[in-house]
Amino acid sequence: MVRHHGPPGATQVRYVAMMSSNSKSALKRDIHYFTLKQQIEEFLYDEAEMLDQRQFTDWLDLLCDDLVYFMPMRRNVKHGDHAARENTREGEDISWFEDDKWTMSKRVDQIMTEKHWAEEPLSRVCHMVSNVQLLGATPSVEKPEEVTARCRFLVYQNRAEKESNFFVGKRLDTLRFEGEGWKLRRREITLDQNVLLAKNLSVFF
Amino acid sequence: MTQLGFQNDMIDTEKGVISREIFASEKIYQEELEKVFTRAWLFVGHESQIPKPGDFFTSKMGAESVIMCRDFEQKIHVFLNTCSHRGMKVCLYDEGNTQTFTCPFHAWSYSPDGKLVGVPHEKELYSHVLDKSKWSLIEVAKMEIYKGSIWATWDKDAPDFYDYLGDAKAHLDLVLDGLDGSDGGTEVFGGVHKWVSPCNWKIPAENFCGDSYHNPSHISVDMIGIGPSAAKGEKGRRDNELADAQHLWISFPGGHGIHSAMKPENNAYIEAYKDNPIAEEYYRHCYEERQIKLGDKARIVPFVGTIFPNTSFHGRQPRALCAWHPNGAESSEIWRFFLVDKAAPKEVKDLLRKYYMRYSGPAGMTEQDDMENWNYATQGSRGVIARRHPFNYQQSQNIYNINDPVPGMVSTQMTEENARQYYTCWSSYMQEKNWSDIMAHPAQRKSGTSR
Numbered sequence: 025m026v027r028h029h030g031p032p033g034a035t036q037v038r039y040v041a042m043m044s045s046n047s048k049s050a051l052k053r054d055i056h057y058f059t060l061k062q063q064i065e066e067f068l069y070d071e072a073e074m075l076d077q078r079q080f081t082d083w084l085d086l087l088c089d090d091l092v093y094f095m096p097m098r099r100n101v102k103h104g105d106h107a108a109r110e111n112t113r114e115g116e117d118i119s120w121f122e123d124d125k126w127t128m129s130k131r132v133d134q135i136m137t138e139k140h141w142a143e144e145p146l147s148r149v150c151h152m153v154s155n156v157q158l159l160g161a162t163p164s165v166e167k168p169e170e171v172t173a174r175c176r177f178l179v180y181q182n183r184a185e186k187e188s189n190f191f192v193g194k195r196l197d198t199l200r201f202e203g204e205g206w207k208l209r210r211r212e213i214t215l216d217q218n219v220l221l222a223k224n225l226s227v228f229f
Numbered sequence: 230m231t232q233l234g235f236q237n238d239m240i241d242t243e244k245g246v247i248s249r250e251i252f253a254s255e256k257i258y259q260e261e262l263e264k265v266f267t268r269a270w271l272f273v274g275h276e277s278q279i280p281k282p283g284d285f286f287t288s289k290m291g292a293e294s295v296i297m298c299r300d301f302e303q304k305i306h307v308f309l310n311t312c313s314h315r316g317m318k319v320c321l322y323d324e325g326n327t328q329t330f331t332c333p334f335h336a337w338s339y340s341p342d343g344k345l346v347g348v349p350h351e352k353e354l355y356s357h358v359l360d361k362s363k364w365s366l367i368e369v370a371k372m373e374i375y376k377g378s379i380w381a382t383w384d385k386d387a388p389d390f391y392d393y394l395g396d397a398k399a400h401l402d403l404v405l406d407g408l409d410g411s412d413g414g415t416e417v418f419g420g421v422h423k424w425v426s427p428c429n430w431k432i433p434a435e436n437f438c439g440d441s442y443h444n445p446s447h448i449s450v451d452m453i454g455i456g457p458s459a460a461k462g463e464k465g466r467r468d469n470e471l472a473d474a475q476h477l478w479i480s481f482p483g484g485h486g487i488h489s490a491m492k493p494e495n496n497a498y499i500e501a502y503k504d505n506p507i508a509e510e511y512y513r514h515c516y517e518e519r520q521i522k523l524g525d526k527a528r529i530v531p532f533v534g535t536i537f538p539n540t541s542f543h544g545r546q547p548r549a550l551c552a553w554h555p556n557g558a559e560s561s562e563i564w565r566f567f568l569v570d571k572a573a574p575k576e577v578k579d580l581l582r583k584y585y586m587r588y589s590g591p592a593g594m595t596e597q598d599d600m601e602n603w604n605y606a607t608q609g610s611r612g613v614i615a616r617r618h619p620f621n622y623q624q625s626q627n628i629y630n631i632n633d634p635v636p637g638m639v640s641t642q643m644t645e646e647n648a649r650q651y652y653t654c655w656s657s658y659m660q661e662k663n664w665s666d667i668m669a670h671p672a673q674r675k676s677g678t679s680r
Contacts, residue, residue, distance in 0.1 A: 097423075117419035137449040137453060223600040224597045225591045
């Protein structure tokens with residue numbers, strides 16, 4: 025069972041393990057798995073739609089109060105050094121993002137000032153989410169309260185006249201069932217770039 | 230991208246105008262690589278990134294890759310990352326630890342002190358011909374470790390680093406010392422921001438050398454508040470530690486431009502970091518310690534600055550060293566190293582890390598808007614018609630003091646004097662002037678009305 029409340033170090037180990045060659049989800053592929061997967065996919069697609077429709081304030085409502093939104097930087101390292109050195113570490117290093125919900129709400133507030141020049145006029149953004157697989161569910165797939173899912177993303181950003189960026193990578197999301205639906209508890213975004221090729225990361229992933 | 234070469238009249242600080250060509254011409258860019266980046270002192274990295282023998286960190290000097298490493302005698306070196314044989318990179322990694330740098334091409338290998346130690350089939354193929362001692366990695370002409378930060382130049386005739394810094398050193402000290410005044414009490418966080426931004430490298434260098442006038446572009450973060458007291462309701466992008474201070478814009482010989490501030494004589498503590506009682510207490514403690522250590526000198530506090538040509542700093546909130554690596558006339562590769570007090574408690578370091586991330590770089594709420602300005606200022610330098618019209622640099626022209634109240638050419642009002650001096654110095658490099666001309670005091674180069 026994959027746990028997500030451990031210390032940052034534990035998170036790192038878990039993620040590296042997940043990305044290794046032997047990374048097939050341990051969950052049994054049965055009707056419960058596929059039913060749950062469909063629910064989770066629906067959440068991820070709804071969320072992507074909301075962001076693409078620029079409903080940023082509504083999107084904030086999908087985030088748990090204890091959200092962690094983390095995007096490490098990626099290094100070129102020697103074969104064998106990947107686990108220890110490839111990604112910047114949550115809780116220790118400078119990363120692209122290590123945000124909580126308050127910070128995310130500030131990012132939305134900033135856009136709403138209409139004076140955030142990196143997003144004024146607003147970008148045209150398209151989120152593609154694919155390769156969704158569930159990695160864990162607690163306490164069980166049958167009665168899930170918290171679910172971990174990985175996916176791939178392709179986020180296309182087009183802005184002003186001729187600016188465009190493709191952000192492609194992996195995501196590891198933990199969702200928690202709160203009240204009437206699923207909410208995002210944790211998002212780990214692994215962008216497949218070393219030197220960031222975009223001038224800004226002004227879109228949400 | 231334009232193709233005009235450098236001409237002296239592109240910089241006219243008497244009229245207060247600067248040609249747009251210097252921000253868009255590919256030819257001028259190539260001249261800069263030859264004439265500026267081969268001579269000036271450049272920031273390479275920080276000692277704390279390579280603590281153990283064999284540790285390395287690959288950095289950049291100008292547009293070229295360099296290896297910063299610690300040899301087995303604990304000595305730090307900076308080498309061009311290229312094999313002496315056929316030029317392939319001898320180090321393919323951003324950082325790590327190694328016994329040797331072995332070129333992937335023909336497997337010549339070098340020890341971390343740069344010496345060529347391995348040549349395949351040396352006896353059969355190179356007997357009595359190859360003198361390995363003459364084919365070490367290409368090493369910088371001069372290197373200096375200053376309060377942990379590592380600087381280097383390719384010019385053996387360059388002034389020593391401390392002469393190069395001159396009186397600007399007092400301000401850079403404030404960035405690299407601990408906030409309690411402890412000598413060199415900082416380290417860098419793991420994780421160096423690296424990103425490509427479509428701007429000429431001089432635009433951000435100028436932005437940090439004292440362009441306080443660009444404040445309006447950050448109105449969005451100032452409206453919402455993202456500083457270390459923002460959760461407590463403070464607006465602005467940082468705490469207002471300089472609320473009662475006299476701001477100072479200072480130009481130095483060598484083209485350095487710095488914006489610092491002088492607190493009033495009583496130098497009262499201004500409460501900051503209100504979101505976290507441990508951080509607030511730490512900063513209050515540092516403030517008091519620093520007063521005891523430095524006395525009246527503690528009144529000078531750092532804000533931002535640029536050490537010519539392409540190293541800038543944020544002095545306090547958020548504390549960092551920035552390198553604007555040239556990457557073409559219309560592109561920069563920006564690297565940002567974040568500084569923190571070694572002695573700060575973990576909780577304070579965490580709070581700062583998160584503040585630095587939400588403020589700085591391409592994901593930072595403040596600097597995203599800078600990227601936008603720098604991008605389109607560069608594009609605005611490109612047009613055929615646009616290039617017929619220079620940029621205006623007349624702000625606070627001829628208004629400055631000499632060595633009052635601190636050493637340097639000082640303005641107590643917002644000014645573009647630092648930028649004028651920066652480009653005057655840049656022009657000296659472009660004219661291939663000798664070091665004594667380059668290092669002349671700004672006031673000697675310029676007839677201004679002292680006030």
